[in-house]
Every structure is written in C-alpha cells, then in structure tokens.
Amino acid sequence: MSTLQTPFLAIERELNHDHLERPDVIRSLLVALLARQHVILLGPPGTGKSRLVRDVCQRIVGRFFEWQLTRMSTPEEIFGPISLQGLQQDRYRRIATGKLPEAEIAYLDETFKTSSAILNTLLAAMNERVFFNDGQAIPMPLEMLVGASNELPEDREELGALWDRFLIRHVVDYVKDPASFTALLQAQAHPATQTTITLQDLKAAQQAVEAVDVSGVLPLLGQLRAELAKLGVIASDRRWRQSVGIVQANAWMNGHTVADAGDVTILQHVLWDEPDQRLAVAKAVLTLISPFDQEAQDILDDAKDAYLQALAAPEEDQMTTGLEVNKTLKSAAKRLAEVVKKSEDAGKPSQRARDGLTQIQAWGDEILKTCLKV
Numbered sequence: 253m254s255t256l257q258t259p260f261l262a263i264e265r266e267l268n269h270d271h272l273e274r275p276d277v278i279r280s281l282l283v284a285l286l287a288r289q290h291v292i293l294l295g296p297p298g299t300g301k302s303r304l305v306r307d308v309c310q311r312i313v314g315r316f317f318e319w320q321l322t323r324m325s326t327p328e329e330i331f332g333p334i335s336l337q338g339l340q341q342d343r344y345r346r347i348a349t350g351k352l353p354e355a356e357i358a359y360l361d362e363t364f365k366t367s368s369a370i371l372n373t374l375l376a377a378m379n380e381r382v383f384f385n386d387g388q389a390i391p392m393p394l395e396m397l398v399g400a401s402n403e404l405p406e407d408r409e410e411l412g413a414l415w416d417r418f419l420i421r422h423v424v425d426y427v428k429d430p431a432s433f434t435a436l437l438q439a440q441a442h443p444a445t446q447t448t449i450t451l452q453d454l455k456a457a458q459q460a461v462e463a464v465d466v467s468g469v470l471p472l473l474g475q476l477r478a479e480l481a482k483l484g485v486i487a488s489d490r491r492w493r494q495s496v497g498i499v500q501a502n503a504w505m506n507g508h509t510v511a512d513a514g515d516v517t518i519l520q521h522v523l524w525d526e527p528d529q530r531l532a533v534a535k536a537v538l539t540l541i542s543p544f545d546q547e548a549q550d551i552l553d554d555a556k557d558a559y560l561q562a563l564a565a566p567e568e569d570q571m572t573t574g575l576e577v578n579k580t581l582k583s584a585a586k587r588l589a590e591v592v593k594k595s596e597d598a599g600k601p602s603q604r605a606r607d608g609l610t611q612i613q614a615w616g617d618e619i620l621k622t623c624l625k626v
C-alpha cells in the first residue's frame with residue numbers, strides 16, 4: 253500500500269469513530285475529494301450533516317469556504333463584493349478574496365435555497381471550474397463542493413441542473429442501532445486526533461487515482477446500465493462518464509491499482525435520481541456485483557443472535573448454552589466458508605463473507621472464554 257493512502261485511511265477511521273452509522277457517507281466524501289466531484293447530503297435537521305462536512309473539510313489544508321444560502325442570498329455573499337475602485341474605472345469586477353472562486357473546498361448549506369441570481373455562476377463554477385469576473389474567465393481551484401439540505405429541490409425545472417451536478421448523493425437519517433445511540437450520547441465534543449492532508453498530497457493522490465486500471469469493470473457498468481434501464485432509472489451520460497473516476501477513487505481507497513467489482517458498489521450512491529429509487533438501485537447494484545453478500549449477511553445475522561443469546565444466558569445455563577451456541581457458530585462458519593468459495597468460483601467479491609468469517613471466529617473465541625471458561 254502506498255504511503256499516499258495512509259492519511260486518507262487515517263481520516264476515514266477518525267471520522268467513522270466520531271460519526272455514527274455514516275461509513276458510506278464518509279467514504280463518499282473522501283472519494284469525491286479524490287475524484288474532484290461534488291456531494292449532496294439530504295436529511296432532516298440534526299442528523300450531523302454540517303458537523304460531518306466540516307470535520308472532513310477541516311482536514312484539508314487549503315482554503316475553505318462555507319456559506320448558508322437563503323432565497324435572498326446575493327452574489328456578493330458567494331462570489332465577493334464589486335470593487336469600488338474598479339467601478340471608478342468603469343469595470344464591474346468582484347473582489348473574490350475569501351469567497352468561493354478562491355476556495356479549494358466549499359460547503360454550501362441549504363443548497364437548494366440558491367437564488368436565481370447565484371445559480372448560473374454556481375453551475376459554471378461546479379462544472380467548468382471557471383468564474384467570470386468582469387468578462388474574464390478565471391480558473392477556480394475548487395476540488396470539491398459539498399451541499400446539504402433538508403429537502404430535495406422542489407422546482408426541478410430551475411434547480412435540476414444544480415441537482416445533476418452533485419455526482420454523489422446521500423440521504424442520511426437518525427441513528428438506528430441502540431449501541432450507536434448510546435455512543436452518540438457519550439461522544440466527545442472535540443475529537444482527539446485530526447489527521448490532515450496538504451493540497452500537494454491531495455494532488456498526488458488524485459494522480460494516483462487517475463492511474464487506477466478500470467478496464468476490467470467497464471463491462472459491468474454496461475450491464476448495470478441495462479439493468480437500471482429495466483427499472484426506469486436513467487442516469488445521464490455525463491454521470492456515467494464521471495462514475496469511472498468515482499470507481500477509480502474507491503478502488504484506490506481499497507488499496508487496489510486494478511479496480512474490481514467490489515469497488516463499483518459505491519455507484520449505488522450515484523445512479524439514483526429520485527429518493528424512492530434508492531433501494532431499487534442499491535439492490536440492482538449489489539445483486540449484479542456481489543450476489544452472495546445477502547446470503548453472507550443472513551448467516552452472520554443468525555450467528556449474531558445466537559452469540560448474544562449465549563452472553564445473556566444465566567450463570568447456571570452458561571455451559572449448556574455455550575456448547576450449543578458454539579456448535580451453531582461452527583456451522584455458520586462452515587456455511588460462510590462455502591459462500592466465500594462460491595463467490596470466488598463465480599469471480600464475485602467475497603470480502604463481506606470473509607469479514608463475516610473473521611467475526612464469527614471472534615465470537616466463537618469469546619464464547620469459549622466466557623461461557624465455557626476455556
């Protein structure tokens with residue numbers, strides 16, 4: 253593994269520690285940064301969107317621009333005020349210091365409240381990375397723009413182009429697992445470690461990402477497109493083209509120089525357009541790419557139930573329950589090993605089943621120790 257990856261993986265670990273039930277969103281934010289793309293987070297108030305975005309952005313040592321848009325927002329707020337000196341010389345020039353045109357990383361909260369006075373300039377900024385100042389096209393250093401919103405844009409007619417520019421889309425919700433909820437209540441306000449990445453390292457990483465070989469998975473994208481078309485889900489050609497960069501970045505984060513099918517699963521967060529298509533898209537992606545993951549997950553779920561049951565058994569029953577659960581775990585491990593083999597024989601990703609196997613072995617060891625006192 254190249255040392256370039258080290259800080260990215262460290263940041264991913266740190267963020268996963270501080271932000272509960274957000275592994276996919278965290279991966280997407282890092283992938284977007286590596287692929288120079290934009291991410292939108294949709295979700296109700298208080299789902300930790302702002303904090304997560306800031307925690308990512310602050311780790312990039314560059315110029316960061318953050319703004320909360322309102323329907324009344326003016327171009328001055330985002331692109332800078334008009335220069336008075338310029339006006340005296342009949343020039344209509346903005347002073348963009350500290351504003352979006354000069355930022356490497358940007359976070360626009362309440363993104364879809366964008367007023368029409370800002371919209372067109374924002375569209376060009378996101379897609380072409382240019383800012384027209386007094387008739388001059390100024391290149392922008394923007395690496396990634398993150399948007400957040402409580403709702404989808406209502407007026408797709410007007411805001412559709414903005415929505416389309418967010419290649420990666422996530423809907424976030426309140427935490428589900430009771431254990432995450434407890435962790436949320438106990439979380440520290442200020443995380444202890446904050447690994448940072450310089451712009452120079454980011455550039456080097458982006459170059460390495462571009463060199464990832466995706467030729468082997470391109471046919472898979474063709475199949476995926478056909479599957480999704482059957483469901484009536486059509487992504488624009490621009491999105492498909494840009495998806496390649498997303499797969500490369502995800503592969504790089506996974507330590508691959510040659511992308512495999514598992515690296516493509518991230519596209520479940522790219523290929524939907526309406527939130528009610530999300531589940532169907534995720535299912536289509538996963539069925540095509542890792543058809544055995546669900547089977548592995550079902551075995552793991554059963555094993556977890558048995559393991560929890562053994563831990564909860566009263567003292568006097570621990571021996572019998574422990575023996576029984578030990579047998580259940582052994583059989584689950586055997587079934588998972590079969591899934592690993594089946595996946596490999598079919599040339600499909602087997603990571604989920606492998607991870608499950610490791611987990612079951614750890615549970616088995618714990619049962620031996622706590623229930624059977626071995």
Ligand SMILES: Nc1ncnc2c1ncn2[C@@H]1O[C@H](COP(=O)(O)OP(=O)(O)OP(=O)(O)O)[C@@H](O)[C@H]1O
Pocket residue numbers: 270271272273274295296297298299300301302303304401402427436439
């Ligand atoms: N999944 C989570 N993991 C860790 N902390 C969380 C999570 N969800 C919410 N929080 C906590 O909630 C706080 C408030 O979240 P934040 O203000 O970022 O929400 P938001 O989604 O941006 O809300 P709004 O839509 O109102 O702007 C965070 O600082 C954090 O302490």
Ligand SMILES: [Mg+2]
Pocket residue numbers: 301302303361400
């Ligand atoms: Mg917020």
